[in-house]
Amino acid sequence: MIVFEGVTKRRGRRVAVADLDLRIAEGELLALVGGSGSGKTTTLELVNRLLEADEGTVSVGGRDVREVPAPELRRTIGYVFQGLGLFPHWTVGENIGVTCRLLGWSPARVRARARELLEAMDLDPALAAEYPASLSGGQRQRIAVARALAAEPPVVLFDEPFGALDPPTRDRLQALVEARRGSFTGIFVTHDLGEALRLGDRVAVLHQGRLQQVDSPSALVARPATEAVRRLVEVGRATAERFRGSP
Numbered sequence: 001m002i003v004f005e006g007v008t009k010r011r012g013r014r015v016a017v018a019d020l021d022l023r024i025a026e027g028e029l030l031a032l033v034g035g036s037g038s039g040k041t042t043t044l045e046l047v048n049r050l051l052e053a054d055e056g057t058v059s060v061g062g063r064d065v066r067e068v069p070a071p072e073l074r075r076t077i078g079y080v081f082q083g084l085g086l087f088p089h090w091t092v093g094e095n096i097g098v099t100c101r102l103l104g105w106s107p108a109r110v111r112a113r114a115r116e117l118l119e120a121m122d123l124d125p126a127l128a129a130e131y132p133a134s135l136s137g138g139q140r141q142r143i144a145v146a147r148a149l150a151a152e153p154p155v156v157l158f159d160e161p162f163g164a165l166d167p168p169t170r171d172r173l174q175a176l177v178e179a180r181r182g183s184f185t186g187i188f189v190t191h192d193l194g195e196a197l198r199l200g201d202r203v204a205v206l207h208q209g210r211l212q213q214v215d216s217p218s219a220l221v222a223r224p225a226t227e228a229v230r231r232l233v234e235v236g237r238a239t240a241e242r243f244r245g246s247p
């Protein structure tokens, strides 16, 4: 449903993504893991045409993204940006409803949907009337997720959406994404291998712009294909062991 074929993207003098081949099936949630600067955000930006590939093709739903007008493409893709990207001069309700309004939903339906999503995110529906500046970082992060899901898009891209949340909130929001798995095709970017293993139907690992391995969570942990994957799995295991060992 989302297909990368031989995709290379240069940024400045660096190759941010090198010769990427990747297929994400309809209804699949692919977790994309890798260190800082490994090309994760670049990969997402190639899907909704914030960036264009230098080589190769990216297609969504069988169409080369270059052949779809960008606004039309973006209406079908929910995107939780790294660093939020809420519109500061719009209320929370207006932020959540932005794509729904573009799709021509009635104001009453947009309001009802915003309310429903605020409740699903464990937030007070009265927040709909507030502005992003009056919310905590974690609340804003949840609004960004609500906005991406509001119009029930067929494709959802998550760029480290839960990075700054406290563990209990993070756990609740992971459960929320988990519960919706299968209802959209998506890529979930995270630094956290544990989160990737929990949420991904498959997990893909990027290292310095190169795809190292794409596998089921259990296969990735059992049989790391490269040194970079092995290190990622080892660091995760070492952290888990250290905590298991403490009184």
Ligand SMILES: Nc1ncnc2c1ncn2[C@@H]1O[C@H](COP(=O)(O)OP(=O)(O)OP(=O)(O)O)[C@@H](O)[C@H]1O
Residues within 6 Å of the ligand: 011, 012, 014, 015, 016, 034, 035, 036, 037, 038, 039, 040, 041, 042, 043, 082
């Ligand atoms: N606006 C930009 N201009 C030039 N180079 C960029 C730009 N944004 C990213 N890059 C380069 O592209 C490469 C990949 O960056 P990208 O943002 O995709 O990494 P990332 O995996 O999302 O990292 P992080 O986990 O820190 O968000 C990096 O080497 C980075 O320096």
Ligand SMILES: [Mg+2]
Residues within 6 Å of the ligand: 040, 041, 042, 082, 159
């Ligand atoms: Mg990034």
